[in-house]
Amino acid sequence: GENVEQHPSTLSVQEGDSAVIKCTYSDSASNYFPWYKQELGKRPQLIIDIRSNVGEKKDQRIAVTLNKTAKHFSLHITETQPEDSAVYFCAAGNDKLIFGTGTRLQVFP
Amino acid sequence: DTAVSQTPKYLVTQMGNDKSIKCEQNLGHDTMYWYKQDSKKFLKIMFSYNNKELIINETVPNRFSPKSPDKAHLNLHINSLELGDSAVYFCASSQRRAEKLFFGSGTQLSVL
Numbered sequence A: 001g002e003n004v005e006q007h008p009s010t011l012s013v014q015e016g017d018s019a020v021i022k023c024t025y026s027d028s029a030s031n032y033f034p035w036y037k038q039e040l041g042k043r044p045q046l047i048i049d050i051r052s053n054v055g056e057k058k059d060q061r062i063a064v065t066l067n068k069t070a071k072h073f074s075l076h077i078t079e080t081q082p083e084d085s086a087v088y089f090c091a092a093g094n095d096k097l098i099f100g101t102g103t104r105l106q107v108f109p
Numbered sequence B: 001d002t003a004v005s006q007t008p009k010y011l012v013t014q015m016g017n018d019k020s021i022k023c024e025q026n027l028g029h030d031t032m033y034w035y036k037q038d039s040k041k042f043l044k045i046m047f048s049y050n051n052k053e054l055i056i057n058e059t060v061p062n063r064f065s066p067k068s069p070d071k072a073h074l075n076l077h078i079n080s081l082e083l084g085d086s087a088v089y090f091c092a093s094s095q096r097r098a099e100k101l102f103f104g105s106g107t108q109l110s111v112l
Helices: none
Strands: A004-007 A010-014 A019-025 A032-038 A045-051 A056-059 A062-067 A072-077 A086-093 A097-099 A103-108 B004-007 B010-013 B019-025 B031-037 B043-050 B053-057 B064-070 B073-078 B087-094 B107-111
Touching: A004 A086, A010 A019, A019 A086, A019 A103, A032 A062, A032 A097, A045 A056, A045 A062, A072 A086, A097 B043, B004 B087, B010 B019, B019 B031, B019 B087, B019 B107, B031 B073, B043 B064, B043 B073, B053 B064, B073 B087
Parallel strands: A010 A103, B010 B107
Antiparallel strands: A004 A019, A019 A072, A032 A045, A032 A086, A056 A062, A062 A072, A086 A097, A086 A103, B004 B019, B019 B073, B031 B043, B031 B087, B043 B053, B064 B073, B087 B107
């Protein structure tokens, strides 16, 4: 069945450093790849998304890259800040979203 | 104004009971969802409705029954609650299927 693998499961960085989270999907029909951020005790919120006809998208300090051939996509956060600390979920799909297992990012001041 | 609101926020109940969670969205979206988030934070889709029609029904015990009286509401009824049902249940909505989901604040269900 459809599957989305996400790595790493936890990531600790120093404030100002970059963070990279990687996902791999199995369903080649997937054409939409969003990333959600979930702060402790809160709801998941969409932070950036990309479609399969685009290889890269950037929004201020966050960027997403997609390699459709390899079925990989990644989230890049530059100049991390303590408020970036949260659980990040990738997802992949077309009519149905399959979520990755989440990455707990901790940014230390 | 809350875009996707679900009630109650917390639900503590005994095994074997029946309970309901309600969800309403005021975004004018056509599609609504129920997701389950377990203790390991895995987010798994349970159901999806598009304009009151069930379009996704994952492998969920038939003790779980969704109901959409209109496209702004999607409720979840759970019969004969079990310990393993303890989780956070999120309602969500979107204009296009699977895209740009807006999540509710979640219902923390604890079955004792």
